[in-house]
Amino acid sequence: MRPLIVDLTYASDLALGAGRGVAAAAVDQQLARHAALPPWPGAEPPAWFDLPLDEAPARAVMAWADSLPPTDDVVLVGIGGSALTARVVAALRTPEAPRLHVLDTVDPVAVQALTTRLDPARSVLVGISKSGTTLETTAVFLVIEAWLEKALGAAAPARIAVVVGSQPNPLRARASERGYACFDIPVGVGGRFSALTAAGLLPARLVGVDPLALLRGAAALRARCAGSDVRSHPALALAAHHAAAE
Numbered sequence: 001m002r003p004l005i006v007d008l009t010y011a012s013d014l015a016l017g018a019g020r021g022v023a024a025a026a027v028d029q030q031l032a033r034h035a036a037l038p039p040w041p042g043a044e045p046p047a048w049f050d051l052p053l054d055e056a057p058a059r060a061v062m063a064w065a066d067s068l069p070p071t072d073d074v075v076l077v078g079i080g081g082s083a084l085t086a087r088v089v090a091a092l093r094t095p096e097a098p099r100l101h102v103l104d105t106v107d108p109v110a111v112q113a114l115t116t117r118l119d120p121a122r123s124v125l126v127g128i129s130k131s132g133t134t135l136e137t138t139a140v141f142l143v144i145e146a147w148l149e150k151a152l153g154a155a156a157p158a159r160i161a162v163v164v165g166s167q168p169n170p171l172r173a174r175a176s177e178r179g180y181a182c183f184d185i186p187v188g189v190g191g192r193f194s195a196l197t198a199a200g201l202l203p204a205r206l207v208g209v210d211p212l213a214l215l216r217g218a219a220a221l222r223a224r225c226a227g228s229d230v231r232s233h234p235a236l237a238l239a240a241h242h243a244a245a246e
Contacts, residue, residue: 126163
């Protein structure tokens with residue numbers, strides 16, 4: 001998997017020459033304003049900041065995904081952050097991996113069009129909802145669940161997984177009752193910040209992306225962002241260039 005690099009070299013007049021690009025001196029002024037700031041407004045960083053340091057969730061989703069029977073298509077049901085993360089990792093999909101279909105709509109035409117053209121015997125269903133009560137997600141999940149059950153009978157549960165908050169909730173209870181794989185979104189991690197939980201790691205594995213590589217890349221970036229050198233912080237450096245340009 002190729003790394004994502006933010007290269008600001010040719011944004012600066014140091015590379016392009018005086019009067020071209022962003023003035024390096026202006027960038028320095030922007031960075032100097034933030035050199036003494038604490039990394040977080042509060043005393044502790046948010047819960048999602050430590051997600052890259054725990055590889056256990058990645059190994060759990062890998063074990064389940066790698067145990068699946070032959071699969072051509074993954075149907076992911078979720079909205080908001082639960083759907084957007086999957087769309088991003090799908091861009092890294094390897095050609096031979098299963099295709100990802102994200103249903104973040106309750107439009108019956110879109111849902112029926114998908115089930116009409118997919119083979120349930122070679123499809124997997126993943127439902128993602130931190131609360132386990134998201135109405136739109138639940139409605140579409142039940143439709144795809146019924147589609148799989150009608151075609152596969154007792155073999156359907158082996159092709160269904162849910163990613164939910166660790167607190168008791170209806171989707172978690174349904175997974176337990178029916179024998180679905182169930183993966184957690186940790187306490188304190190909001191749905192829109194859950195990309196490095198099973199909400200992002202499971203879709204990644206299913207489309208041929210290495211979840212451990214994602215975590216290790218994030219851990220390397222975490223170390224850079226937690227340091228005291230503001231120039232090594234890519235988001236802050238990019239913001240400083242934007243501010244200087246403005």
